[in-house]
Amino acid sequence: MRKQLFALAAAAAAAVPTAAAIAAAPADNGQIAFRRFFDAKHRTGAIFLINPDGSGERQITHPPAGFIDSQYGPADFSADGSRLVFTRSGRGHDALWTVDTATGAERRLTPAGRDGYDNGVYSADGRRIAFGHVQGPLKHHDLRVTLNLMAADGTHVRRLVDLNYEADLGRVAWSPDGTLIVYVVARRTGQALFVIAARGGRPRRISPWHKAEFNTLDWSPDGKRLLIQLTSFDSSFGGDYSTIRPDGSGRHQLTHFGPKATTGSARWSPDGASIVFANKGVGGNDDIYTMRADGSGITAVTHTPSWESAPAWGPAR
Amino acid sequence: MFKVIAVFTATLVLACGVAEAFPKGKFFIQGAQLTQQTDGSWSGPGTLDGVKGKVKIFGRIDPATQAVEFGSKDNRSLHQWTWVAGKRRVSGCAVIQILNRPNGVLLWGEGGRITKTSAKERRYQGRNIALYGPTKKSDPTHAQISIAELGHPGRRPTKCR
Numbered sequence: 001m002r003k004q005l006f007a008l009a010a011a012a013a014a015a016v017p018t019a020a021a022i023a024a025a026p027a028d029n030g031q032i033a034f035r036r037f038f039d040a041k042h043r044t045g046a047i048f049l050i051n052p053d054g055s056g057e058r059q060i061t062h063p064p065a066g067f068i069d070s071q072y073g074p075a076d077f078s079a080d081g082s083r084l085v086f087t088r089s090g091r092g093h094d095a096l097w098t099v100d101t102a103t104g105a106e107r108r109l110t111p112a113g114r115d116g117y118d119n120g121v122y123s124a125d126g127r128r129i130a131f132g133h134v135q136g137p138l139k140h141h142d143l144r145v146t147l148n149l150m151a152a153d154g155t156h157v158r159r160l161v162d163l164n165y166e167a168d169l170g171r172v173a174w175s176p177d178g179t180l181i182v183y184v185v186a187r188r189t190g191q192a193l194f195v196i197a198a199r200g201g202r203p204r205r206i207s208p209w210h211k212a213e214f215n216t217l218d219w220s221p222d223g224k225r226l227l228i229q230l231t232s233f234d235s236s237f238g239g240d241y242s243t244i245r246p247d248g249s250g251r252h253q254l255t256h257f258g259p260k261a262t263t264g265s266a267r268w269s270p271d272g273a274s275i276v277f278a279n280k281g282v283g284g285n286d287d288i289y290t291m292r293a294d295g296s297g298i299t300a301v302t303h304t305p306s307w308e309s310a311p312a313w314g315p316a317r
Numbered sequence: 318m319f320k321v322i323a324v325f326t327a328t329l330v331l332a333c334g335v336a337e338a339f340p341k342g343k344f345f346i347q348g349a350q351l352t353q354q355t356d357g358s359w360s361g362p363g364t365l366d367g368v369k370g371k372v373k374i375f376g377r378i379d380p381a382t383q384a385v386e387f388g389s390k391d392n393r394s395l396h397q398w399t400w401v402a403g404k405r406r407v408s409g410c411a412v413i414q415i416l417n418r419p420n421g422v423l424l425w426g427e428g429g430r431i432t433k434t435s436a437k438e439r440r441y442q443g444r445n446i447a448l449y450g451p452t453k454k455s456d457p458t459h460a461q462i463s464i465a466e467l468g469h470p471g472r473r474p475t476k477c478r
Contacts, residue, residue: 041456066348071453072420091348092450092461114449114465118420143387143416143426168387170419186419188386213419236421236454 026221027270027315030081031101032301033060034278034288034311035070042307044068047075047086049101052276052290052313054301061099061106066090069097070310072118073171074265077101077314078152079126084312085109087118096120096131098152101314109154119171123178123198127152130160130181130198132169145169147183149198161196161203171217171265173226174198175246182206182226182246184214193217193226193248206248215239216265219246220293221272229266237262237286237309241277241295254295262286264309268293270316276301278309343466344407344431344441346372346400348450353378353458363400363462365438370402372462374413374448380423381457384415393427398448398464407441408433411448411464421454425462 032052036059037045045068047061061069067090069075075086081101088097088108094116096109109129110117116134123130128149135144145168147161163169163185170184170191182195190209196202215237216229225243232238240255240263257263257279264278264286274290281287281300286309288301302308349363349372357377363370375397383392393414400407411429418424428447450462 041459042453043456043459066350072422089451090461092463093348114463143424166388168416168418184419186387188388191419215420233417 026272027079029269029271029274030314030316031056032276032288032290032311032313033075033077033084033101034302034308035075036304037307042068042071045071047084047099048308049314050288050301052301054303057302060084060101060104061086061088061097062104063088063090074267074310074312076121076312078122079124079315081314081317083122083126083152084314085120085122085129087120094118094134096129096154101317109150119169121172121174122152123174124176125178128178128198130172130174130183132172133159134169143168147172147181147196160198160200161194170214173217173219175219176221176223180246182217182219184217186213193228195246206246207244212239216241216267216277218267220268221270227266227268227275229263237264237278239263241266241275254293255291265311267312269313274313276311276313278311281308342440344444344446344464345466346462346464348461348463351460351462353460359460359462363464365400365402365407368402368405370400370405372398372400372464374398374411374462378413378415379457380415380425380452380460381454384417384423386417395429398429400464404435405437406433406435407431407438409446409464411446413448415452418451423452423454423457425450425452425460 031049035045035047047069049060050057063069069088070086071089075084083098085098087094096117099106118132120129120131133146133148144165145163146159148159150157168186172183185194190211191214192205192209193207194203194205212230215231218227229239229241242251242253244251262280266275266277276290278286283305285307288308288311289298291298346363346365351359351361353359358375360373363372385391393412395412397410409431412427414427416424426449430445431441434442446464448464452460
């Protein structure tokens with residue numbers, strides 16, 4: 001009996017690692033990637049890079065006609081900042097691509113066809129990518145969504161979570177030490193956060209079911225907090241930013257923009273001291289901003305009439 | 318067993334870095350750019366076998382108000398559709414349900430079959446199809462709709478006339 005209790009305690013400890021255990025050495029801050037829509041209907045757009053002070057802007061992806069990059073969420077930097085993984089959407093199909101941030105060389109990671117691939121995020125060491133795979137089209141409710149891992153070059157694909165025709169997958173984030181993955185599950189009852197070990201195992205729900213969408217999900221570089229943003233189901237933007245502990249407790253609201261804000265998804269800076277996000281800017285269209293990790297010191301990064309959102313903050317190179 | 322085969326196949330395709338081509342001879346209109354019309358129907362350019370034509374889906378469809386959550390059996394409706402390029406024509410029907418997906422996506426789905434064709438498209442007559450593609454919540458009058466022969470085992474064809 002004592003042995004069983006010990007085993008249970010050990011398993012519980014393994015399932016809920018301390019923040020110190022999952023921290024990784026924070027990196028210095030580098031450039032910010034964001035997506036700019038080129039038209040008012042948001043049917044064309046590409047990824048740009050910019051320095052946090054607003055200088056040095058350049059377009060880094062060049063989607064062909066009829067395609068759009070990073071349409072539904074932010075791209076993600078590899079550990080050394082040399083690559084971005086992003087979703088390219090077009091002709092009713094989503095695929096994961098990478099781009100070399102120095103040369104702009106693009107490469108498709110996932111196959112063409114009718115299946116969809118999205119929510120690609122690098123592990124902290126840059127060796128693996130977690131991503132969502134949607135097998136469809138849906139018919140008789142059999143849209144099949146899975147959370148998967150692959151090597152950064154697109155090989156060695158491994159299914160981690162099969163939502164088994166019963167649920168959908170939203171944002172995904174790695175713990176800074178690469179041992180855990182937090183992800184959003186969407187069901188008829190709402191959305192909730194789950195955590196699973198990257199090596200596999202049983203997922204654990206860490207948040208209540210919300211009648212709202214987790215539009216932001218990111219793990220702080222020190223491993224102590226998750227950055228979240230709950231957006232109304234009726235909209236594709238809006239909602240204030242909060243942080244919670246990795247076990248789902250201790251929710252702390254960072255911003256108070258209110259219900260009319262057009263806030264978009266947000267990310268931590270590599271040093272964990274700041275957050276990059278999107279909110280209303282020139283002409284009512286979103287621009288990119290940064291703020292300190294406590295929600296203070298909001299500073300504009302972009303200032304254009306175009307709609308800019310879906311930012312991610314890369315490490316210094 | 319199917320699960321194992323599907324995973325193996327997907328892994329193999331990814332590992333080889335080979336693009337999954339749509340099987341030759343299968344009906345496939347990829348990503349037709351449809352716009353909602355004033356009467357609620359949808360139409361726009363779509364290409365079949367390299368021939369540019371126009372796709373129309375008849376009857377009112379409002380993704381923003383019709384979308385359901387994952388697992389819901391509500392709001393499924395039957396619609397007629399056509400692809401027309403000069404004298405070439407394919408008509409069919411489809412049951413459509415729109416799913417509220419994360420990240421602001423309204424995903425059209427379900428399927429039907431091809432009911433009428435012109436002579437050059439006769440080979441497609443009677444085939445089962447799926448009709449699917451996204452509309453963005455922020456752009457609810459636009460959709461990228463594909464109409465394709467079913468490729469996933471285990472699907473049941475939708476019966477419609």
